[in-house]
Amino acid sequence: MIADLNQESGRAGVIYREIKRRITELVYKPGEKISESRIAEELGCGRSPVRTAFSRLQNEGWIEISPQSGTFVRGLSQAEIDEIFEARLLLEAYLAGRAAKRMNELEMRRFRRALAAYGKRVPADRMDEFLELDLQFHLAIYKAASNKPLADVLLNLTDKSRWIRLMRKGSTTRMSDALGEIRDVLDALEARDEKAAAAAMHTHIENMIRQSNQRTQSPPKHKGANAKTPKNGRVAAPTK
Amino acid sequence: MIADLNQESGRAGVIYREIKRRITELVYKPGEKISESRIAEELGCGRSPVRTAFSRLQNEGWIEISPQSGTFVRGLSQAEIDEIFEARLLLEAYLAGRAAKRMNELEMRRFRRALAAYGKRVPADRMDEFLELDLQFHLAIYKAASNKPLADVLLNLTDKSRWIRLMRKGSTTRMSDALGEIRDVLDALEARDEKAAAAAMHTHIENMIRQSNQRTQSPPKHKGANAKTPKNGRVAAPTK
DNA sequence: CGACCCAAACTAGTCAACAAGTTGTCTAGC
DNA sequence: GCTAGACAACTTGTTGACTAGTTTGGGTCG
Numbered sequence: 079m080i081a082d083l084n085q086e087s088g089r090a091g092v093i094y095r096e097i098k099r100r101i102t103e104l105v106y107k108p109g110e111k112i113s114e115s116r117i118a119e120e121l122g123c124g125r126s127p128v129r130t131a132f133s134r135l136q137n138e139g140w141i142e143i144s145p146q147s148g149t150f151v152r153g154l155s156q157a158e159i160d161e162i163f164e165a166r167l168l169l170e171a172y173l174a175g176r177a178a179k180r181m182n183e184l185e186m187r188r189f190r191r192a193l194a195a196y197g198k199r200v201p202a203d204r205m206d207e208f209l210e211l212d213l214q215f216h217l218a219i220y221k222a223a224s225n226k227p228l229a230d231v232l233l234n235l236t237d238k239s240r241w242i243r244l245m246r247k248g249s250t251t252r253m254s255d256a257l258g259e260i261r262d263v264l265d266a267l268e269a270r271d272e273k274a275a276a277a278a279m280h281t282h283i284e285n286m287i288r289q290s291n292q293r294t295q296s297p298p299k300h301k302g303a304n305a306k307t308p309k310n311g312r313v314a315a316p317t318k
Numbered sequence: 319m320i321a322d323l324n325q326e327s328g329r330a331g332v333i334y335r336e337i338k339r340r341i342t343e344l345v346y347k348p349g350e351k352i353s354e355s356r357i358a359e360e361l362g363c364g365r366s367p368v369r370t371a372f373s374r375l376q377n378e379g380w381i382e383i384s385p386q387s388g389t390f391v392r393g394l395s396q397a398e399i400d401e402i403f404e405a406r407l408l409l410e411a412y413l414a415g416r417a418a419k420r421m422n423e424l425e426m427r428r429f430r431r432a433l434a435a436y437g438k439r440v441p442a443d444r445m446d447e448f449l450e451l452d453l454q455f456h457l458a459i460y461k462a463a464s465n466k467p468l469a470d471v472l473l474n475l476t477d478k479s480r481w482i483r484l485m486r487k488g489s490t491t492r493m494s495d496a497l498g499e500i501r502d503v504l505d506a507l508e509a510r511d512e513k514a515a516a517a518a519m520h521t522h523i524e525n526m527i528r529q530s531n532q533r534t535q536s537p538p539k540h541k542g543a544n545a546k547t548p549k550n551g552r553v554a555a556p557t558k
Numbered sequence: 559c560g561a562c563c564c565a566a567a568c569t570a571g572t573c574a575a576c577a578a579g580t581t582g583t584c585t586a587g588c
Numbered sequence: 589g590c591t592a593g594a595c596a597a598c599t600t601g602t603t604g605a606c607t608a609g610t611t612t613g614g615g616t617c618g
Contacts (some may be wrong), residue, residue, distance in 0.1 A: 088383075089571080089572080090572095113600090115599085119559050125574085126569080130369075130373060132600095133373050137377050146598095146601075148600080149580080149600080164465055225405055227471055227475060228408075231470075231471045258569075328601075363602080365570090365603080366602050367601080385571070385608095386571075386610055
């Protein structure tokens with residue numbers, strides 16, 4: 079029920095996903111003008127389904143519709159990107175904590191097994207595969223935390239994050255660090271340790287943000303599952 | 319820019335606000351079937367603007383559209399209500415903390431003055447007026463915190479909260495308590511005390527939830543601006 | 559009397575044509 | 589050469605007709 083929003087059936091749903099795919103994969107670039115009629119013709123349908131899809135894409139902040147003028151792919155200012163990351167930091171950590179009390183054993187074992195398939199590092203040829211696993215892990219946490227309003231906004235924010243990563247052509251060299259961080263989160267989940275799960279996830283997102291902002295000069299932090307309790311505020315203090 | 323979503327111009331925007339008003343004021347009751355064509359006829363327009371409005375209302379969780387069958391006003395299960403309140407608890411407290419560092423002096427003075435107009439208690443004949451002030455105060459905090467993704471979801475959640483209050487015909491006897499709590503929040507904002515603001519808002523929302531759940535047998539808690547630092551988790555421990 | 563079936567009414571989805579507005583270009587005039 | 593104005597192309601907004609599917613109520617058969 080949580081992630082069903084994307085599964086909207088019908089022609090309009092298909093078109094929504096296709097346009098969103100083209101935006102997130104930079105087929106349509108930020109600032110580019112896209113037209114209802116052109117896309118309708120391209121996809122072989124009338125303007126109505128395209129309009130429906132546009133309306134939803136606008137609600138979700140992917141495009142901007144200027145009446146009688148045109149529809150444009152939105153770009154994100156640095157301030158907006160900061161807001162997205164700040165929101166993820168808060169929500170991911172919170173939901174991870176909630177999930178610690180609720181995720182079922184079977185699912186946790188599934189991720190434990192999937193993570194075991196990687197050694198200490200993520201091979202270069204399996205990075206896309208790992209990114210997909212990472213995404214699935216986050217989605218599983220949203221589902222387990224069972225808070226639809228928060229999960230919905232996070233689904234949008236993860237899509238935006240992926241978009242940002244692609245736009246910045248971010249290097250994927252951080253994968254192996256992320257692998258360890260995810261294992262920390264899973265450790266905490268398995269231990270049913272709410273605070274540790276939130277703290278580990280906070281660290282994971284924080285490092286993701288740091289890499290996205292390309293401040294690679296400062297090495298990523300790493301905390302074990304026994305890390306300090308998370309501050310409610312911004313940035314967890316370094317462990318030592 | 320933040321609250322502009324409701325100001326969408328054009329016929330579709332007007333219709334959106336009208337239908338939403340009818341839902342939140344219980345003209346259309348949960349479970350009731352509403353039809354595009356009937357509303358279009360009623361409001362003297364074609365089905366398209368109504369469709370646009372419906373689409374958005376569905377995205378925001380007010381209605382449910384069943385293809386080729388009908389459109390129904392959504393009801394909220396107790397689980398969904400709990401999720402909404404949980405989300406508000408997290409987000410309101412967080413944004414209040416952020417606002418403590420950012421809200422401008424002028425706005426704070428404006429609310430200080432407006433609150434001073436009330437004494438120790440809210441007169442029975444000014445309850446609606448006070449509810450509006452309370453709403454404006456929350457909106458000002460969202461704006462000051464300047465995080466659009468979080469503010470957007472909170473705007474929806476406050477609407478839902480008001481809806482819930484109306485559906486439960488909740489008594490408004492708590493107004494005077496709320497008055498004190500809001501003053502605590504404002505105190506913390508003026509002191510630029512992030513943690514105190516978050517804690518005071520947390521208490522405010524928590525008491526609002528308690529009243530909405532009609533567990534009126536346990537007296538509402540009250541903490542001053544010097545309250546303990548907020549836990550990241552669920553419910554702040556009683557002061558003593 | 560009850561269960562089943564079928565048809566009529568109603569629903570949202572789609573489409574093509576039209577309306578209203580904006581934008582960019584091209585030309586006439588200075 | 590440059591500016592002002594009109595025009596043409598293109599945009600989304602709106603409309604009503606049509607489609608495909610569901611629901612519902614009445615009628616018939618067992």
